[in-house]
Amino acid sequence: MTENTHTTTERPTESVEDFTTGEGLRVLLRRLHASGPGGWRRDPLAAELMVFVAEKYAPLARKHGLDPWEAASAAFDVMRTRAARTAIDPWAVVTHAVRITCIFEERAQGLLCSVHQARRPHVSAFHDPERFSDRDNPLIDYDPAFHVTDPTPTVDGKSQDEDEPLAGASTSASAAVEDAIAFFTLLDWPPSTARAGIEHLCGALTRAGTRQATYEALRRDKHARAQLDIPRTSWTALLKAVLGNPHPAYAATAAGRGVLLRLLIGEPVTVLLRDDDLVLAVSLAAPREPGGGGSR
Incomplete structure (x- = not known):
């Protein structure tokens, strides 16, 4: 088997x-x-x-x-x-x-x-809805939907006529620099310190070509700050005030444009003095002594 x-x-x-x-x-x-x-x-x-x-x-x-x-x-x-x-x-x-x-x-x-x-x-493609109170900063400071660039310079909210001689396009770079120095001097900055710092900044801006590149270069330039004898906090405030906040979210706002650009587009010093945030930041950062003073 x-x-x-x-x-x-x-x-x-x-x-x-x-x-x-x-x-x-x-x-x-x-x-x-x-x-x-x-x-x-x-x-x-x-x-x-x-x-x-x-x-x-x-x-x-x-x-x-x-x-x-x-x-x-x-x-x-x-x-x-x-x-x-x-x-x-x-x-x-x-x-x-x-x-x-x-x-x-x-x-x-x-x-x-x-x-x-x-x-x-x-x-x-849309972002999630947000309440106006969800963030500490105002919505208009960071939302691109509220960023509007007006091609026509305005003063006190009123558009200037083309026939007026004080159009922003007629403001020269040298006049804007002098107005910027005068603005800082009015806010308790020593005239020599304000002039030396702003002129050095403008020279660096001419070489770099962009405000953001100039800000990044000067922010780390300890040698220039030592030569100008300006405290670190005052130097940082000077850069932000003159060049504007480099963050892209502030590009179309007053904080992002900076004093120099606002003067070039036709805003007088009297208008800048009405900007409470700018005046407070500049005045608080003013050097305590004519030669710079303060802690570094």
Whole structure:
């Protein structure tokens, strides 16, 4: 009697039901699909799969401020599709879909709209709504929507006529420098210190070509500050006041233009003296002694 030596090549049931692998998930999804309506409710392995999915995508959900079961819900939706059942790597398809859903779910909550709308590029391009009181600085100082550059110089809010001789275009660079020196002198800066600092700044501006490059170069120039005998706090205040705040958010504001540019576009010294923030910053930074004084 001859024994049957043929071995079977069938896979164990445990390996087929191991949904943690790509092949096992594919087999389970096909079986659930073939079982028809109600298959996900009746099959006990489906409940285990959803618990595993919720734990697997919990970190991704928390990253986007969502509940883990919201990520599990997104995974459930994609696992019922044909793409997940026929994919080479079903888990890769599910993970990618859950990540995209979490991203747009977070955007929808921020934009106060539906997920369907948040997926549209022309909607998701907007920033999240903010209250006017959400930030310490006024909204007009950093929001580009409020940045308006008026090509016509104004004085006291009134536009100057083209026939008036005091148009901003007629202000020369040398006159603007002298007015800037006079402005600092009126705010308790020693005349010699104000003249030496502003003239040195203007020379550096001529070489650098841009206000931002000049500000960055002079801010670190300890040698120039030592030669001019100006304290560090006074030197920094001088640079910000004359050149303006270098941050792009302030480019179209009075703080970003600086004293020199405001004088060049036609604003007189009397208008600058009405800028309380500028006057306060310049006067507080004035050197205590004629030769500079103060701590460095």
